[in-house]
Amino acid sequence: MATETGKNVILLPQTNQLIGLYSIIRDQATKRGDFVFYSDRIIRLLVEEGLNQLPVEETLIKCHGGHEYKGSRFLGKICGVSIVRAGESMEMGLRDCCRSVRIGKILIQRDEETALPKLFYEKLPEDISERYVFLLDPMLATGGSAMMATEVLISRGVDASRILFLNLLASPEGIAAFHEKYPEVKIITGGIDEKLDEDKYIVPGLGDFGDRYYCI
Template identity: 55%
Template sequence: MIIQQLHDHRVVLVNQDSFYRGLNTEELKRVHEYNFDHPDAFDTEQLLECVEKLKSGQSVQVPIYDFKQHRRSSDSFRQVNASDVIILEGILVFHDQRVRNLMNMKIFVDTDADVRLARRIRRDTVERGRDVNSVLEQYAKFVKPAFDDFVLPSKKYADVIIPRGGDNHVAIDLIVQHIRTKLGEHDLCKIYPNVYVIQSTFQIRGMHTLIRDRDISKHDFVFYSDRLIRLVVEHGLGHLPFTEKQVITPTASIYTGVDFCKKLCGVSIIRSGESMENALRACCKGIKIGKILIHRDGDDGKQLIYEKLPKDISERHVLLLDPVLGTGF
């Protein structure tokens, strides 16, 4: 449910169960006596390496575990790419302090024991080819003791405890909102309080994908670049001061809206700034646009070579057009 609500962000799910150790020949002979619910059943070192790489922006290959054969697939892996949000799921992920230290948020799903048993019976009989008797025997011998010894004590490490799991829509909404808030706290915004970063959406990422494609046509590159620039201009206009204004609608009712406090103008830095002029004109009808040329090898790294600005620029709010145009590499 968290993944579904974060649909406009890149989210990956990593299951602790993928990191089960493969059983050796002797362990396979006595598989019914093997405790799969003990922390030692997992390759925690590999799990740590995987999550650390994902957090550093690297893609990883997650092993695929065969729960019927109790072995890892030797020739296939699941490719997991770096994402905005990494969800690490498993009943024992809080047991090891090193794993806990990698987490920004720790959630404990508190579910009734009867529900847990019913889910295990359904999963093990349907997905893992086991019969009910073996499931109940394993539950009494290993699962319940492991829960009491390892899982329940780890509850104290949780930042959030959710009763009823996915049925608790209020808790899910609060968690998703918290994640969105954290994603919005861009590193640059923490350093420079006057910097604003537009929140990424599938629409924006789609246009970024198009303009970074080396096979895109010149016409399409210009079209989608203009769309992105217009989004930036519109977002910037939203940060200008406004005053309240009332108008009479065609139905003779009064509508209370807003108006710009002062007149606007744009200043384009030659030559890159000219790529933003059309978007500014499209958003602000009849706006005046001045131009300046800067030679960056002058004193203090900057030297004004040319300027042509509106005469009343001191009475206007200025939108400085200075994009950084990259190659996409």
């Protein structure tokens, strides 16, 4: 079971397996092939935990021979929204779990000098306000990018309590800033690190996720 470390902050269980996966992707000597493979394994765990958080209703299933099974089924519809570029790395993990899931994109880039986010583009499912939204971005550093994306979602009619923000690593500063503004959004993360450095990178962190996943 994932632990709820604060209201609406859900941390994946820190099992030996998970720590092993993070040990690989945090290692600066890890090459891109392994970085992608092991990040994808963590992303799958985050998506599975996101699905665990959705509301369900009881349903009675008729099994072989007329036996009954008290089961459950998900109430509602979901979609994914990735914060381009690094968030796109999480789309496949969501597709692997949710057949033909709709996916929107928001292009936000952090200014390399100031670390402030800039919004360039958005394309979201028409009926997004009727859906639970899995907001996808591997890194929650200052929280600026995630807050800007959440603002876009809310402006499109999404209720904050229906947003689940999935990330691989979060900083305490980022969680605090994000929840100060959007306390109803569930943050689902695989790791909460120590702090941010002077360049607003997560410490110990893993460096620039997008560069390591797509470029280096």
